[in-house]
Amino acid sequence: MTDCQGVAEGASTPMELYERLSAQGEKVRSLKSAKAEKAEVDAAVQLLLMLKMDYKQMTGQDYKAGCPPSDNVGAPNNGPAADGTGEEDTVDPWNVSTTNANGVDYDKLIVRFGSSKIDKELVDRIERVCGQKPHRFLRRGVFFSHRDMHQVLDAYEKHKSFYLYTGRGPSSEAMHVGHLIPFIFTKWLQDMFDIPLVIQLTDDEKYLWKDLTVEECHRFAIENAKDIIACGFDLNKTFIFSDLDYMG
Template structure:
């Protein structure tokens, strides 16, 4: 059984298990519908999703949608964080609202970071890099501790959550501090916040994550269901398909209004509708729930990307500086880390010329795939040369190190420009 721990270092070797064990859908099935897909989509780095169809439908029809993610300010922003930032930015470029949370409540509760450290790391490591990578003004950037909307929503969600549920999802026990539990609910509030009326009301929202963060998604989808006033279900009876709306402690007047607006038959605690489509009923129910003070949350969608391996092989760990490249590493140091990285080369040069290299086992090739080469055909050439034994590890490392050095130099120059623009994003 695979265990997903959003606070631990987890390496998932067999992503196919996640489709069966956790109900994650294959992203490839949607790829053909996506105009101008991000390279993570094209290269199958994004491998799975939950409910991304709702986001894609909104994107294609010009309707509102959003993308959000949070970053815990506990250390340096690295290439793994860059992946999530790029996904948020891509969705913003497709017309979506972008939300970026600095999870300082989580860092304070789980990592013991002071509020001052959280503020400094949040801005200097994460926010500046996100702006440098292309996050545009209009994005909603905030610290959890400074958002009353998030804190109030977390409190409301806490009414519907219990210790047994949090324990089952996260493995909490009697030694877990209460603030840690509150931080989990705060993350759910982050995820649902884009659907509050202050931000335009219910809409599809996607959360790009690594598979280890799926517990947060499952908890939030469950809480969204629990806090809504109504359940809308498609039913079949005697060959007839119809929609049933059940009230969960909803006002009687609200059910009566749903029945009237849909032409449905009103019962004590539900309405059966035969003449309207499921989508039409959902739309009416959402409007009525908002009118009567409810949230009408849509279940948040999510995409799942593969993990980057550490530069020395194995896990990428913040406690092993040579296993990752930080976005604030000096360019020369980033290049040196590439030169020290583990490759998929053979034992000897002669053996590699005969058998070819193994790019699928190479952390240097992974840097090219994930971050440094945008052109797919160029990348395919590198792959063919490697497996064909004509591309040697030394030359490939040197080339990749130069690309990394150039990327870090340009990125850090853009970070300094971003520092001067913080006011455009509502930050000081």
């Protein structure tokens, strides 16, 4: 059993789990106020997220501080995977599927992939540190989790240098809106922090995994680069490269 499994053991009723959740939430706030080590804070947050998932599974309701569960609360009937006996959500670079009638459980994804939830506290800090309104993708929850964003903001406040890195696997001549969303957000990050950006085009990977020739993959990389450039990145601070060109 991992540290993130069975976190609700010993909490046999919704009220007991609610009380444990309240205590864990207070612990997270205390650690943050005391500026504890990042690893300690992250571990406490991960446990809090797991407790919230257990609470929702037990009560059918989202946990809300100061709102204890009622006596007659019960777990909901959410469809084929609601009882936990169905398959896990499948989320990888190629597939997204779920057997749950409510759709993909993003809180579980955050725990599985070891990221942290983008909460209002983080969005407010971005606005405070950068002096401008956070991107609508943050305000509307399109981007819902992160790794080390607080560390990035710390570096920015201390005027330490860093850079952005992202990429694209070119498998078609043109990029659609879904492909462009990360680049639209990256453009905003570059403008906000005024920093360099590296964009890797993995045309070699597409040659290995797709039924495409080397020439087709390289041509797609060039065409996709045009779409990326059209997002308006700073030409003096952006480096785009093809694996086939730079890595053979």
